[in-house]
Amino acid sequence: TPLLSTHDLGQSIHFHDSLPSTNEAAFRLAADGAEHGEVVITEQQTAGKGRRGRAWASPHGLNLYFSAILRPELPPQRAPELTLVAAVALAEALREADAEALIKWPNDVQIGGRKVAGILTELSAEPERVHFVVLGIGVNLNAGPEHFPPEVATTATSLSQALGRRVNRALFTASLWGRLEEWLDLHLEVGFDPVRQRWKELSATLRQEVLVRTGGSELRGVAEDIDTSGALLVRTAGGTLERVLAGDVEQLRP
Ligand code: BTN
Structure with a gap:
């Protein structure tokens, strides 16, 4: 059986050894007509972008950095829901890998109170219509403390640090993309409510x-x-x- 169980997501891959940012590359591809489900993935980023203008540490060959191009039939006001959809899929994939992952509002994924993954969603839309969404995800899989800049070394972790063993990036990636597509499909079919319920179960923030x-x-x-x-x-x-x-x-x- 194939590793990747998706119908669209990641069935077409733009693979790079190095890029400034997968979000920027995906945004350009989407503006040039790339299709729903196409993914840009790279071994390292030289200008990885985080939320609020921050940088995302992206050392070579250790972690997962990708951006998926989505063309959902959603009104632009509902596009932010996709970030929570992704957070749920990420937390579930990390849990399947045996880590006790939780979501810190709005969309930081943590293990033991330290950030292991981040999501950066960017939108191209008119007032009435979404052209495309770039869903960018970074997951610290095999980075050690020495790979993070000193200012994030105390607040970041990786899946391998949490588990105490090396993580197979291909297996984790296939598992994540499978869950991500399942949640994206459910979200489009049923709406935000099941996503919200699952998000609440996985939340590190509520009641705190x-x-x-x-x-x-x-x-x-x-x-x-x-x-x-x-x-x-x-x-x-x-x-x-x-x-x-x-x-x-x-x-x-x-
Ligand atoms: C955050 O601040 O938590 C969001 C981090 C998002 C990082 C990912 S890595 C792949 C994609 N390309 C980028 O430049 N950023 C996102």
């Missing part, structure tokens, strides 16, 4: 006391829920429920 930084302001409270669009609902000391659409979460008492 958190400090949320959004742009210039800070918000402190207990993370109670995510709403039907994926926003975090935080109960403040004053008793009000605040809705946070984007921000950085710090867990105050893990």
